[in-house]
Amino acid sequence: MKREEVSEESKKEFSDKVNEQAGRTSKGIVLSPKSMSQAQLMSWNNDGYILIPNFLNEEDCDEMDKEVLKIINNIIPEGSAFSHAYAGDGHIAIREMKPSPNAKRIEDEISKLFRIHSKGVFNDFIHKKLLGDILEDILGPDVDCFLSQYIFKNPGAWGQPWHQDSSYFPFDREPQVAAWLATSEATLENGCLVVLPGSHKESLHEHLPDEREGSNYGYTEIKDHDFSKEIPMTLSKGDLLLFHSFLMHKSYDNNSNFRRTAMVYHFAETGTNFGDIDSPTNEWISIRGKGLND
Numbered sequence: 564m565k566r567e568e569v570s571e572e573s574k575k576e577f578s579d580k581v582n583e584q585a586g587r588t589s590k591g592i593v594l595s596p597k598s599m600s601q602a603q604l605m606s607w608n609n610d611g612y613i614l615i616p617n618f619l620n621e622e623d624c625d626e627m628d629k630e631v632l633k634i635i636n637n638i639i640p641e642g643s644a645f646s647h648a649y650a651g652d653g654h655i656a657i658r659e660m661k662p663s664p665n666a667k668r669i670e671d672e673i674s675k676l677f678r679i680h681s682k683g684v685f686n687d688f689i690h691k692k693l694l695g696d697i698l699e700d701i702l703g704p705d706v707d708c709f710l711s712q713y714i715f716k717n718p719g720a721w722g723q724p725w726h727q728d729s730s731y732f733p734f735d736r737e738p739q740v741a742a743w744l745a746t747s748e749a750t751l752e753n754g755c756l757v758v759l760p761g762s763h764k765e766s767l768h769e770h771l772p773d774e775r776e777g778s779n780y781g782y783t784e785i786k787d788h789d790f791s792k793e794i795p796m797t798l799s800k801g802d803l804l805l806f807h808s809f810l811m812h813k814s815y816d817n818n819s820n821f822r823r824t825a826m827v828y829h830f831a832e833t834g835t836n837f838g839d840i841d842s843p844t845n846e847w848i849s850i851r852g853k854g855l856n857d
Contacts, residue, residue: 578772589737598696611763611810618803624746663719677844680711705833705852716823722814724784729808735836739808742828745798754817756796763807
């Protein structure tokens with residue numbers, strides 16, 4: 564199977580850009596929630612995440628998976644020239660740098676699909692009332708979804724090293740909130756997410772280039788920390804994990820024979836300034852508050 568390589572210079576250049584955010588700190592805890600339960604409030608403030616079991620039914624998870632495969636096969640027709648990234652219909656697909664030698668279809672080689680939260684079942688999800696209520700407790704009454712990514716995690720795919728999402732977001736305020744929906748079961752074997760509880764209280768750490776040969780472009784790694792208290796987040800299909808953008812997290816390799824899928828959204832306060840040039844993977848859509856009237 565054909566492969567592409569990322570130069571050490573490119574990896575260093577990317578991590579240097581990420582580290583422009585190093586040292587930033589986030590605002591304080593949630594004090595007076597309207598919708599969170601007491602247990603959710605304590606989990607968010609103390610650990611940096613909230614787990615909501617059975618948030619989405621299995622049928623809707625399956626529908627997301629089906630729609631993603633349609634998108635991939637529409638924007639990457641059979642016989643397309645080999646590329647690391649593909650764009651079409653407003654979406655961006657990223658290919659694995661180290662695709663499995665057993666890959667037979669294009670979706671077997673894809674790492675992530677970006678910019679899908681403006682349409683169909685993916686857009687329906689970000690307007691769910693319970694989700695919006697909890698996001699309002701954290702971010703305030705005006706909330707945007709600015710980033711979505713479907714993660715394929717095909718058999719043999721490597722995990723992403725320890726990182727903090729806010730290092731990738733050069734915004735004028737924080738935190739942002741990730742909503743990580745398990746659209747398949749997430750296990751130790753197939754590469755579940757792993758978190759370090761309480762690490763959201765720390766500043767943004769230095770992120771070094773991922774030194775693994777053949778690692779995906781954009782992967783960086785925190786190395787100046789003790790991760791011995793990590794917690795693997797084994798999830799059932801339909802479980803939702805909300806987490807703080809300063810929370811340190813990673814994922815394990817997929818050592819199973821099956822794809823481990825997840826639909827991930829990122830949310831921010833409406834009016835967040837992203838600087839002179841926004842990321843091409845971002846698409847700002849208001850889900851609650853004043854932005855809906857713009």
